[in-house]
Amino acid sequence: MILHPAVLSLMTMSLLAGIMVLLAGAVGVRILFSWNIKSGSELQLSLERQTYLVSTILAYTFVFQILSLFLYIYTADNLHGLFVGAMCAAGTLNVNEYGYPVLLLKIVNFLLAGTWLIVNYADTRGYDYPLIRAKYALLLLIAPLVLFEAYEQYRYFSGLHADIITSCCGALFSQDTRNISGDIAALPARPMAIAFFAAMTATLVSGHLFYWKGRGGWLFSAVSLVAFLVGVASLISFISLYIYELPTHHCPFCCLQEEYGYIGYALYATLLGGAVTGLGTGVLMPWRNRGSMKQVIPQLQRTLTLVTVILYLLFTLIVLYRIKFSALTLGW
Amino acid sequence: MNMISLTNISKSFHVGKASQFVAVNDVSLDIEPGKVTILKGPSGSGKTTLMTLIGCMARPTSGRIVLSGMRAAWMASEEPAGVEITSLPERFLNDIRRRTFGFVFQQFNLLKGISVLENVMLPAYPTGEDHREFAKRAGVLLEQFSIARHASSPVEWLSGGELQRVAIARALINDPSVIIADEPTAHLDTALSREFMTIVGTLKKAGKTILIASHDPIVFDSPLADRVVEMRDGVITSSGPKP
Numbered sequence: 001m002i003l004h005p006a007v008l009s010l011m012t013m014s015l016l017a018g019i020m021v022l023l024a025g026a027v028g029v030r031i032l033f034s035w036n037i038k039s040g041s042e043l044q045l046s047l048e049r050q051t052y053l054v055s056t057i058l059a060y061t062f063v064f065q066i067l068s069l070f071l072y073i074y075t076a077d078n079l080h081g082l083f084v085g086a087m088c089a090a091g092t093l094n095v096n097e098y099g100y101p102v103l104l105l106k107i108v109n110f111l112l113a114g115t116w117l118i119v120n121y122a123d124t125r126g127y128d129y130p131l132i133r134a135k136y137a138l139l140l141l142i143a144p145l146v147l148f149e150a151y152e153q154y155r156y157f158s159g160l161h162a163d164i165i166t167s168c169c170g171a172l173f174s175q176d177t178r179n180i181s182g183d184i185a186a187l188p189a190r191p192m193a194i195a196f197f198a199a200m201t202a203t204l205v206s207g208h209l210f211y212w213k214g215r216g217g218w219l220f221s222a223v224s225l226v227a228f229l230v231g232v233a234s235l236i237s238f239i240s241l242y243i244y245e246l247p248t249h250h251c252p253f254c255c256l257q258e259e260y261g262y263i264g265y266a267l268y269a270t271l272l273g274g275a276v277t278g279l280g281t282g283v284l285m286p287w288r289n290r291g292s293m294k295q296v297i298p299q300l301q302r303t304l305t306l307v308t309v310i311l312y313l314l315f316t317l318i319v320l321y322r323i324k325f326s327a328l329t330l331g332w
Numbered sequence: 333m334n335m336i337s338l339t340n341i342s343k344s345f346h347v348g349k350a351s352q353f354v355a356v357n358d359v360s361l362d363i364e365p366g367k368v369t370i371l372k373g374p375s376g377s378g379k380t381t382l383m384t385l386i387g388c389m390a391r392p393t394s395g396r397i398v399l400s401g402m403r404a405a406w407m408a409s410e411e412p413a414g415v416e417i418t419s420l421p422e423r424f425l426n427d428i429r430r431r432t433f434g435f436v437f438q439q440f441n442l443l444k445g446i447s448v449l450e451n452v453m454l455p456a457y458p459t460g461e462d463h464r465e466f467a468k469r470a471g472v473l474l475e476q477f478s479i480a481r482h483a484s485s486p487v488e489w490l491s492g493g494e495l496q497r498v499a500i501a502r503a504l505i506n507d508p509s510v511i512i513a514d515e516p517t518a519h520l521d522t523a524l525s526r527e528f529m530t531i532v533g534t535l536k537k538a539g540k541t542i543l544i545a546s547h548d549p550i551v552f553d554s555p556l557a558d559r560v561v562e563m564r565d566g567v568i569t570s571s572g573p574k575p
């Protein structure tokens with residue numbers, strides 16, 4: 001293992017997160033089985049008291065969970081000099097077979113943790129615990145993933161040794177590589193660009209409709225999720241080409257480096273942030289017109305929709321800017 | 333008006349420890365709106381504990397308390413009026429506590445070193461109401477209780493009877509519908525205790541619900557007392573005839 005401060009903080013963060021979701025999960029199971037707001041039993045009253053504490057602890061845990069994705073890619077980027085053949089985070093993550101699964105888990109957990117925070121926010125605005133079951137059901141979905149991520153991350157870091165020979169991003173994200181990253185890299189640039197701008201426009205239009213008319217919440221949420229996936233694929237297939245000004249370099253990690261103005265962080269933050277708020281908008285839909293949530297959720301969903309649209313718009317503007325000022329021109 | 337309905341209210345201290353102690357045990361009681369209800373009982377019988385539960389200053393171990401007829405700003409319009417306070421999250425409870433209940437404590441709990449007027453206005457600050465509004469109300473209350481000339485004096489200059497009236501004025505600053513007084517006459521002589529009961533009469537006429545814990549005969553034998561509830565060892569031994 002490499003005793004780098006960022007590695008140690010990631011391990012500590014994931015250990016703590018694991019412990020927290022385990023403890024909270026235990027309360028969650030009791031709430032799912034025994035919660036009854038009508039009852040004045042000792043158990044019910046103690047659950048009501050515990051849920052304050054548990055929600056607060058979980059909120060902090062999940063904020064750290066969200067930050068850990070960025071710390072993880074930062075660390076991978078930062079350590080690449082230690083491995084023979086690595087030129088950016090792509091190589092570091094490829095040092096053993098756990099690097100990429102951890103990244104994927106962290107992205108999934110980022111989206112789930114963000115959604116949980118949104119559900120929790122709505123729940124605590126109500127006076128009658130309106131989303132309590134949904135909140136803990138979601139927790140029971142996230143908890144195993146957080147634990148699995150912690151375990152995989154441990155295996156990843158414990159298998160990191162200096163001077164291991166790895167592949168560079170040029171090989172990993174090449175159109176000729178026969179794996180998922182290679183397949184995405186090989187997606188033709190032009191249709192991908194059309195799909196990208198179409199998806200972003202669809203998010204804008206459906207978001208506009210939902211924001212002003214209060215209609216099509218599900219549609220907006222689904223469209224924003226699709227736009228997220230299209231955005232990630234586009235990043236590898238054609239946006240990267242403009243960033244690096246090379247017709248064949250598809251790496252999604254080199255752009256995290258100083259050489260490219262750390263533009264990768266801005267791209268990932270806007271895209272992932274927009275995905276979370278878009279997802280959260282949809283998850284809240286079933287409670288939109290229920291009792292105490294009537295005065296909370298519609299307004300909250302409008303804010304989330306606005307944030308999604310703004311973040312995706314920022315992402316698109318950065319992309320357009322890179323395309324306009326890139327030395328590369330693809331023959332379209 | 334808000335009827336306060338207690339259902340199977342219990343309060344234990346030190347739950348799960350050897351020193352576990354049940355201060356209030358399975359109490360069910362309806363407190364009538366606009367009436368004077370007296371809680372009577374020996375020391376340690378759970379009167380103060382029960383009143384802190386009703387006034388949302390502590391949560392019971394089990395049981396529910398409903399303020400029926402109550403309608404809070406944050407309630408959905410189609411919900412029937414009535415708020416169950418024991419399950420309310422803290423942020424909503426604060427709102428109820430400040431607007432519904434006024435407290436008069438045994439020791440008066442006035443803050444030394446600040447003026448009478450500031451003491452009276454204290455519970456109004458957290459409501460976020462405009463300062464001029466509640467300062468005006470405080471002035472009216474001080475007039476009403478003939479302590480206006482002491483408005484800017486620090487409380488330590490006041491006599492026992494005056495302190496008593498400052499404490500009552502403070503309990504009324506947010507115009508609560510329920511006044512909770514814990515042994516309000518314990519430190520007063522007979523004349524002042526009778527004066528206190530006169531004020532209770534005025535408040536009752538103004539439509540307030542009044543709950544007083546006391547083992548002072550001037551209080552529980554007063555013709556103003558609509559109902560005397562007796563407690564012993566955390567249980568109600570006699571809940572008196574309903575008014």
Ligand SMILES: Nc1ncnc2c1ncn2[C@@H]1O[C@H](COP(=O)(O)OP(=O)(O)OP(=O)(O)O)[C@@H](O)[C@H]1O
Binds near residue numbers: 354375376378379382
């Ligand atoms: N915070 C606490 N922790 C432990 N025990 C407590 C606590 N508060 C009250 N008690 C106990 O609960 C019992 C009831 O107390 P409470 O103050 O309600 O009685 P009371 O009827 O108001 O008595 P008094 O007439 O003396 O004021 C007492 O035995 C007291 O020691």
Ligand SMILES: [Mg+2]
Binds near residue numbers: 379380381514545
């Ligand atoms: Mg007492």
